[in-house]
Amino acid sequence: MIEIAAVYGSPRRQGNSSTLLRHAVSGAREAGASVTEIVLRDLKMSPCFEIYGCKEAGRCVIKDDYGDVEELLQRIDGLMLASPIFFYTVSAHTKILMDRCNSLWVKKYWIEKRPFGQKSYPRKGLFISVGSTRGKRLFDGALLSVKYFMDALDMELWQSLVFRGIETEGQIAESPASLEAAYRAGNDLVRALADSDHPDDDHGPPNDLQ
Structure with a gap:
């Protein structure tokens, strides 16, 4: 069975990005995936101290809730990550x-010494985000951060769903088309992962970073 992690990065439990992610989770489960949901605001997770204890074994040496998350991130087939935009990037919880x-970047590039510039990834990720303004470059910073974050996980940013002009809590519920798009993206992600052994097949929507 395909295993996916769904990571809620909003500081609001009923935030708009969280609502969208819940619909994506429903779509993924409907397609037959096992989905583990992680609400970052509920975890005790320290920022990185940059002490590089991970240079020994490629694992973070800080003892908190991140340890369980790290194990999950190394095991899953796919990731669904949702965060609102704060100052043109992801939320503090997500960051x-x-x-x-x-630690996983160190493991991949320093310990295992894999070359940079990987083009073929065994895993896939979906990013969902909302922002209150309508600026053309509103999501640029977040998308770059997510792309290279997923690279450390041996994962491509397979698709991103971003929605402008969303501010007040619950506002996204006024857009059934947006909720349906999130459900469909979760469903399509599972199908893309199931087809990942067939590189000539159409795996669904391309990511938004070209």
Whole structure:
């Protein structure tokens, strides 16, 4: 069975990005995947201290809830990550997770000495985000951060769903088309992962970073 982690990065439990992710989770489960949901605001997770204890074994040496998350991130087939935009990047909760995954970057590039510039990834990720303004470059910073975060996980940013002009809690519920798009993306992600052994097949929507 395909295993997916769904990571909620919003500081609001009922935030708009969280609502979208819940619909994506429903779509993924409907397609037959096992989905583990992680609410970052509920975890005790320190920022990275950059002490590089991970240079020995490629594992973070800080003892907190990140240890269980790290194990899950190394095991899953796919990832669904949702965060609102704060100052043109992801939420603080999400950024802490990304920074703690520096241990996996160290493992991949320093310990295993894999070459940079990998083009073929065995795993796939979906990023969902909302922002309150309508600026053309509103999501640029977050998308770059997520792309290279997923690279450390041997994962491609397979698709991103981003929605502008969303601010007040619950506002996304006024857009059934957005909720349906999230459900469909979760469903399609599972199908893309199931087809990943067939590189000539159409695996679904391309990511938004070209």
